Amino acid sequence: MARDEGRRDPGLLLMLSxxxxxxxxxxxxxxxxxxxxxxxxxxxxxxxxxxLEHDGLVEPLESSERxxxxxxxxxxxxxxxGQLSGFRQLLAVGRERLAPR
Numbered sequence: 001m002a003r004d005e006g007r008r009d010p011g012l013l014l015m016l017s018x019x020x021x022x023x024x025x026x027x028x029x030x031x032x033x034x035x036x037x038x039x040x041x042x043x044x045x046x047x048x049x050x051x052l053e054h055d056g057l058v059e060p061l062e063s064s065e066r067x068x069x070x071x072x073x074x075x076x077x078x079x080x081x082g083q084l085s086g087f088r089q090l091l092a093v094g095r096e097r098l099a100p101r
């Protein structure tokens with residue numbers, strides 16, 4: 001597994017961004033970069049959004065001008081909460097096993 005695999009998963013990063021409220025593409029890119037240090041390009045962003053929308057995890061809102069905001073769906077919220085819970089469990093095990101003996 002790559003060192004930053006989970007931290008660099010575009011779908012997870014976008015769902016985390018949308019958990020803070022609806023955002024359009026540029027807003028998501030800026031938010032993701034601010035909390036993760038990962039800079040998503042437009043191709044990565046919109047490809048991931050398309051997959052998330054297809055899976056029912058995010059949905060577009062009515063457009064204002066050329067900007068199309070998205071929001072997390074209930075299914076997306078449940079999936080994100082489950083993933084974060086799993087990460088907490090992994091983090092706890094890792095910390096315990098790496099603690100000084």
